[in-house]
Amino acid sequence: MSAKAARNARELLLKEYRGALSTHSKSMPGFPFGSVVPYCLDDQGRPLILISRIAQHTHNLKLDPRCSLLIGEREAEDIQSLGRITVLAEAAQLTDPAAIEAAARRYDRYFPESADYHQAHDFDFWVLNPVRYRYIGGFGAIHWLDNVALANPFAGVVETGMVEHMNQDHAKAIAHYVELSGLPADEPAQLVGIDSEGMHLRIGQGIHWLPFSQTCNTPTQVREALVQLARAEKWPDREAQEA
Numbered sequence: 001m002s003a004k005a006a007r008n009a010r011e012l013l014l015k016e017y018r019g020a021l022s023t024h025s026k027s028m029p030g031f032p033f034g035s036v037v038p039y040c041l042d043d044q045g046r047p048l049i050l051i052s053r054i055a056q057h058t059h060n061l062k063l064d065p066r067c068s069l070l071i072g073e074r075e076a077e078d079i080q081s082l083g084r085i086t087v088l089a090e091a092a093q094l095t096d097p098a099a100i101e102a103a104a105r106r107y108d109r110y111f112p113e114s115a116d117y118h119q120a121h122d123f124d125f126w127v128l129n130p131v132r133y134r135y136i137g138g139f140g141a142i143h144w145l146d147n148v149a150l151a152n153p154f155a156g157v158v159e160t161g162m163v164e165h166m167n168q169d170h171a172k173a174i175a176h177y178v179e180l181s182g183l184p185a186d187e188p189a190q191l192v193g194i195d196s197e198g199m200h201l202r203i204g205q206g207i208h209w210l211p212f213s214q215t216c217n218t219p220t221q222v223r224e225a226l227v228q229l230a231r232a233e234k235w236p237d238r239e240a241q242e243a
Contacts, residue, residue, distance in 0.1 A: 005143040009135035010150060012071060012083050013041060014198065017110065017207040019071040021049070023060035033060055039069070039128075040110040040193065040200075040207075043155030045148075047087060047128040048103055050114055054122065061126065065091045069128055085135045089128035100125055102156060109163065109192040110200065110207055152195045153217055159194050162222060166191045173230040177201065180235045183208050194222060210235070 018038045025033040035057045042048040047069055051058050061067060072084040094100050103125040108115040117123035133145040154162065166174060167190055177199075178189050184203050193200035198211040212225045213236035229235075 002143065002145065005135060005137065005141070006145050006148050008083070008137055009085050009133055009143070009145055009148045010045070011197070011209075011211065012073065012085050012135070013045075013047070013087075013148070014195070014200075014209040016071045016074060019047075019069045021057055022068045022070070023057045024064040024066065025056075026060050026063045027056075033057060037069075038111055040107055041149075041152070041195075042103060042106070042127055043152050045150045045152065045195075046130060047089070048107055049126050049128065050107060050111075050117060050123050051126060052117075052121070052123050058124075061091045061093075067091050067128065081138050083135075083137050085133060087128060087130050088132045088134070089130050091126050091128050094125040094127060103127075105160060106155070106193065110202065150196065154194055154196075154219065154222070158219060162194050162219065163191050166226070170226075170230070173226065174201065176230055177210060178203070180229070180232060181208075181210050199226075213237075 017040060018036060020034050021037045022032045022034050025031045033056060035055070037049045037051065037057075039047045039049050067089055069087040069089065070084065071087070072079075073082040094103055104115075107125070114123070130149055133148045135143045135145055135148075137143075152159070171188070174189050174191055175185075178185055178201065183189070183201065184206070187204045189201045189203045191199060192202045192207070196215050196217055198209050201208045201210065213228070214225070216222045216225050
């Protein structure tokens with residue numbers, strides 16, 4: 001059960017791309033301070049955020065790095081039955097140039113409008129190192145989890161190459177993925193990320209994660225999964241495949 005809960009929690013983190021960041025208030029000691037931030041997952045499966053040096057939450061994190069990120073399932077009609085996860089974490093600013101470059105490469109694909117923020121507007125990348133997770137998958141499905149994050153085996157050059165290749169040479173396949181999954185088709189979709197369990201598409205300002213039918217641990221397996229989906233008549237049910 002805990003393994004399934006961990007996967008469901010991780011899938012929620014992958015499906016969403018913004019959350020409520022709570023920090024310890026510097027100006028009002030003892031009070032939590034909440035703000036909304038976009039995020040994507042880094043190479044280790046941890047939330048990666050880009051925040052301004054003058055923002056209140058940044059001042060708070062520099063004083064006390066303990067924080068939480070609350071993510072809820074989007075567009076749920078019943079807020080009590082929706083899936084949500086709270087990531088209890090310790091925040092750390094990225095300072096190593098190579099780590100910053102790697103973070104920017106991935107984050108900028110997800111949020112291209114912020115591509116120059118960390119250089120021109122005094123924004124910095126921070127990673128939220130998870131300490132524990134509180135996952136609620138609906139009524140009665142409540143879990144404390146310690147191990148949710150999963151490293152991305154393709155992070156870096158390999159992922160960038162696969163993403164660029166798909167966007168440049170396989171736009172029809174990407175459009176087919178959109179059709180199969182019932183995503184909005186009013187704007188062209190761009191592939192922005194690939195992990196072992198699925199892929200992220202950007203449509204307009206929205207980010208959407210689509211799962212593979214099976215876990216992919218090599219580029220060859222990713223290619224086979226993408227070809228399979230390009231030929232599929234319906235999106236495969238992962239749980240049925242694993243049953």
